[in-house]
Amino acid sequence: MSALTRNEAQLRAQLLDVHDYVVSLDLTTGDETFDSATVIRFTARTAGDTFVELKPEELRTATLDGTPLDTAALDGNRLPLTGLTPGPHELRIDASMRYSRTGEGLHRFTDPADGETYVYSQMFMDDVQRVFPAFDQPDLKAVFAFTIAAPAHWTVLTNGITTRTGDREGDGAGLWQSAATPVISTYLAAVAAGPWHSVTTTHAGLPFGIHCRKSLAPHLDADADEILSVTTDCFDRYHEKFTEPYPFDSYDQAFVPEFNAGAMENPGLVTFRDEFVFRSAVTDTERQRRAMVIAHEMAHMWFGDLVTLAWFDDIWLNESFAEYMGYQTLTEATRFTGTWTEFGMERKPWGYAADQRPSTHPVAPGPDDVPDTASALLNFDGISYAKGASALRQLVAWLGEKDFLAGINTHFARHKFANASLADFVDSLAAHTDRDVHTWARSWLRTTGIDTLTPRIQDGADGWTLTVDRNGSRPHRIQAGTYTGAADGALERTALLDLDVPTDEVLSAAGPRPDLLVLNDGDLTYAKIRLDETSLETALRGLSRIPDPLTRAVVWGSLRDMVRDGELDPFDFLHTLDAHIPEESDLAVVQGVLGFARTQVADRYAAPADRDTALGLITSATRDLLRRTEDGSDPGLRLAAVRTFIDSATQPDTLAAWLADGTVPGGPALDPELRWRILARLSVLGAVDAAAIDAALAEDPSATGAQGAARCHASLPTPEAKAAAWQRLFHDDTLSNYLFTATAHGFWQPEQAGLLSEYVPRYYPEAVALATRRGPAIADAAGRWAFPAHAIDPANLEAGHTCLEDPEIIPMMRRVLVDQLDDLARALRVRGA
Numbered sequence: 001m002s003a004l005t006r007n008e009a010q011l012r013a014q015l016l017d018v019h020d021y022v023v024s025l026d027l028t029t030g031d032e033t034f035d036s037a038t039v040i041r042f043t044a045r046t047a048g049d050t051f052v053e054l055k056p057e058e059l060r061t062a063t064l065d066g067t068p069l070d071t072a073a074l075d076g077n078r079l080p081l082t083g084l085t086p087g088p089h090e091l092r093i094d095a096s097m098r099y100s101r102t103g104e105g106l107h108r109f110t111d112p113a114d115g116e117t118y119v120y121s122q123m124f125m126d127d128v129q130r131v132f133p134a135f136d137q138p139d140l141k142a143v144f145a146f147t148i149a150a151p152a153h154w155t156v157l158t159n160g161i162t163t164r165t166g167d168r169e170g171d172g173a174g175l176w177q178s179a180a181t182p183v184i185s186t187y188l189a190a191v192a193a194g195p196w197h198s199v200t201t202t203h204a205g206l207p208f209g210i211h212c213r214k215s216l217a218p219h220l221d222a223d224a225d226e227i228l229s230v231t232t233d234c235f236d237r238y239h240e241k242f243t244e245p246y247p248f249d250s251y252d253q254a255f256v257p258e259f260n261a262g263a264m265e266n267p268g269l270v271t272f273r274d275e276f277v278f279r280s281a282v283t284d285t286e287r288q289r290r291a292m293v294i295a296h297e298m299a300h301m302w303f304g305d306l307v308t309l310a311w312f313d314d315i316w317l318n319e320s321f322a323e324y325m326g327y328q329t330l331t332e333a334t335r336f337t338g339t340w341t342e343f344g345m346e347r348k349p350w351g352y353a354a355d356q357r358p359s360t361h362p363v364a365p366g367p368d369d370v371p372d373t374a375s376a377l378l379n380f381d382g383i384s385y386a387k388g389a390s391a392l393r394q395l396v397a398w399l400g401e402k403d404f405l406a407g408i409n410t411h412f413a414r415h416k417f418a419n420a421s422l423a424d425f426v427d428s429l430a431a432h433t434d435r436d437v438h439t440w441a442r443s444w445l446r447t448t449g450i451d452t453l454t455p456r457i458q459d460g461a462d463g464w465t466l467t468v469d470r471n472g473s474r475p476h477r478i479q480a481g482t483y484t485g486a487a488d489g490a491l492e493r494t495a496l497l498d499l500d501v502p503t504d505e506v507l508s509a510a511g512p513r514p515d516l517l518v519l520n521d522g523d524l525t526y527a528k529i530r531l532d533e534t535s536l537e538t539a540l541r542g543l544s545r546i547p548d549p550l551t552r553a554v555v556w557g558s559l560r561d562m563v564r565d566g567e568l569d570p571f572d573f574l575h576t577l578d579a580h581i582p583e584e585s586d587l588a589v590v591q592g593v594l595g596f597a598r599t600q601v602a603d604r605y606a607a608p609a610d611r612d613t614a615l616g617l618i619t620s621a622t623r624d625l626l627r628r629t630e631d632g633s634d635p636g637l638r639l640a641a642v643r644t645f646i647d648s649a650t651q652p653d654t655l656a657a658w659l660a661d662g663t664v665p666g667g668p669a670l671d672p673e674l675r676w677r678i679l680a681r682l683s684v685l686g687a688v689d690a691a692a693i694d695a696a697l698a699e700d701p702s703a704t705g706a707q708g709a710a711r712c713h714a715s716l717p718t719p720e721a722k723a724a725a726w727q728r729l730f731h732d733d734t735l736s737n738y739l740f741t742a743t744a745h746g747f748w749q750p751e752q753a754g755l756l757s758e759y760v761p762r763y764y765p766e767a768v769a770l771a772t773r774r775g776p777a778i779a780d781a782a783g784r785w786a787f788p789a790h791a792i793d794p795a796n797l798e799a800g801h802t803c804l805e806d807p808e809i810i811p812m813m814r815r816v817l818v819d820q821l822d823d824l825a826r827a828l829r830v831r832g833a
Contacts, residue, residue, distance in 0.1 A: 006371055015045060016135060016140060019043065019142055020040075021132070021144045021189070027148065031099070035097075041091075051081060052133050054129050054133035061094045064089060065089055079133070097132075105127045105129075105131055107122065113701060119194060120254065125187065145160075147177055148175075149174070149176075152167065155194070160248070192254045196214075197213065207252075208250070210252075233334050235251070242409060253271075254270070263296070276290045279673075280672050285636070288339060292326045296322045300322045303318055304317070304318035306412060307412055307415040308419050312370050341589065344557060351382040351385070354387070359818050360448045360449065362446050363383060363391055387526055394525045407429035411425055414428060443474050450527060451527040454468070455530070464509055476499075476501040476525045478521075479522050479524065480520075481521030482495045483538075490547070516535045523554050544583040564826065570830065571606070571617075577618070578621045598647055601614060618644060626641050655687075658670065659682070680708070684717070684751055689716070715747075722747070722759070729743055737781060760795075767782045767786060767813065771812065787817075787820045797828065804817060
């Protein structure tokens with residue numbers, strides 16, 4: 001299949017003005033395919049040739065202005081339209097399309113809990129072509145309307161208000177008609193159909209709804225008030241910020257199964273992964289994350305849907321803005337006021353890691369750096385999301401929120417229901433400030449890499465002085481916090497200094513130097529922060545005594561970066577964790593530190609001979625947290641500690657006792673998530689067998705149970721279990737995206753390195769072949785989750801680099817392998833530091 005190039009898109013946009021699509025889908029034709037009949041009305045500005053894209057199972061007929069086209073002319077995903085004359089045209093195409101099992105196109109899922117079937121679309125990038133034909137590029141916006149036939153007991157959702165108009169004669173299938181949308185890009189059209197459980201309300205004169213599978217109904221109902229409250233509170237706050245009103249006729253949120261991303265911003269019909277319908281206990285940080293995703297996707301209604309990128313070099317105009325607005329608006333409009341701490345602990349490290357790999361790119365790459373849709377798909381990463389949002393947060397700190405919002409509203413007014421670029425956005429900002437935003441944009445958005453800021457403090461006879469060394473090229477407006485130890489051991493903030501970096505100014509202060517100085521206190525910029533020697537000693541000794549959780553997040557981030565850069569011994573990090581996490585009160589900090597320690601320090605940075613010692617330090621901290629929370633005072637902290645204790649156990653006895661008792665002593669009782677987590681760890685340790693896993697699945701025959709069982713079976717330390725899992729991963733092409741990922745999570749285990757050694761060299765050729773057969777979504781999963789990340793050795797690194805010499809690797813597989821191998825090389829450097 002051909003990827004659309006930027007040059008091709010520009011030529012087609014010059015030729016065509018697309019008016020509307022009328023899409024008729026029949027979802028009653030069987031389990032494998034559906035019927036798709038589409039009418040596209042467009043105007044050719046001049047005479048010329050072009051093409052329409054589609055990926056049919058069978059192309060039955062195609063007519064242009066009533067004249068049949070040769071269906072055999074379909075070349076890959078392109079049907080030529082030759083000899084167009086100036087003026088209006090009508091294209092009609094009738095095809096059979098294949099349902100997806102990988103979350104691309106129209107995904108079909110049968111719920112093992114009750115046998116009910118659901119379908120939903122994910123049409124981003126090239127995937128609309130799997131559902132209906134389209135002039136598939138973001139700057140050919142059009143009006144969309146759907147007519148859909150579905151099983152009689154199904155409900156159909158689309159971008160606009162969708163109504164059941166009757167029943168089909170003969171089989172009683174429901175016939176549904178959607179309202180026409182305003183003009184939107186092809187990738188934003190959306191359909192979701194099935195026997196949904198729905199909770200609806202009206203707000204600001206519009207219908208709002210949340211929807212999920214019937215088997216999840218009790219869990220959605222339990223959280224419906226919270227979800228709808230977050231939704232309407234953010235909706236109201238955006239209307240206070242933005243002068244353009246919400247541009248669509250309804251707001252539905254569908255929690256759908258086996259969804260690859262966190263969510264998708266389809267106007268009027270946002271789709272979310274249905275793990276956000278919690279069927280087991282979660283921490284408040286996880287509730288906050290769900291709320292942030294709700295706020296993020298709603299921001300897209302303006303950033304991405306109302307005003308859309310012209311080409312995919314400006315992905316950041318969608319994602320960076322939605323990320324920034326999601327966190328900021330959630331803080332302003334809801335009970336979740338600690339969002340930026342979670343951002344600093346969880347999201348920014350994603351950006352920092354991506355920005356230090358060979359695959360890094362500017363937040364706003366140049367047009368020539370994104371020559372086609374295949375390359376564009378690779379840039380949905382920590383740079384376009386986390387780094388871009390961090391840059392916008394720094395822009396607000398530098399520009400001021402009033403001028404920032406004024407520029408945004410000018411941008412909406414100028415480009416609503418159309419497309420825009422970086423230059424358009426910067427021009428809108430420049431209309432409201434005397435500051436040189438064009439230079440700022442070049443420094444921050446057109447460059448790669450991370451600046452490092454290091455304080456230099458000198459004591460003098462009358463006080464101390466501060467200068468900040470910058471290794472990098474960007475300007476930074478930051479704050480520096482100074483802290484002094486109190487008699488009770490607490491660290492008290494004594495000053496918060498405003499700094500512009502770089503500067504020739506030397507800051508001086510009277511009195512003794514502070515015990516701790518934290519650059520970027522408040523986390524307003526994107527940079528690595530180093531501590532001076534005295535501050536580092538203070539931090540290692542008293543980190544949990546810093547009063548503000550966001551400052552603690554900045555300091556933990558500095559320690560994390562020092563470990564990754566080989567400047568802090570991993571075990572110094574673990575000893576600091578053991579000393580301070582039991583006293584930590586912020587959930588985001590606890591979860592972020594424990595997660596980094598468990599998945600990176602213990603599994604990758606500690607030498608294999610030291611791994612049990614590393615896990616012992618982690619479990620020591622979690623035991624202390626469990627003791628501290630025995631009184632039920634903080635169930636979220638307790639749940640975080642229980643999860644990490646389970647994942648870090650090196651002996652099965654305690655976990656087996658919890659499983660037998662159905663509870664952790666002192667709580668919590670084991671819900672499905674904890675039960676499967678324990679079974680997964682016991683499987684790794686060889687303390688359960690296949691029969692026990694099957695018995696657990698019989699007790700929990702849900703989709704989540706099937707995924708848990710797949711992970712557990714793949715985790716068993718026997719040659720037979722590994723061979724069967726390998727066959728499912730790399731040779732059974734019917735495995736769905738979620739079952740593939742669950743199996744991959746179970747397969748590679750550091751405890752089983754000897755058993756797995758024969759599979760490490762096999763991974764590269766077989767993963768490449770799998771990616772070629774199954775496409776980008778499975779390639780991404782195979783690269784991220786099925787990679788032998790535990791094998792931190794030069795032979796694995798060499799095998800990976802040899803694999804990259806193959807010119808036929810599809811772009812997604814190549815990108816993920818480049819990233820994994822760079823992380824592997826980093827782990828080797830850390831071990832050798």
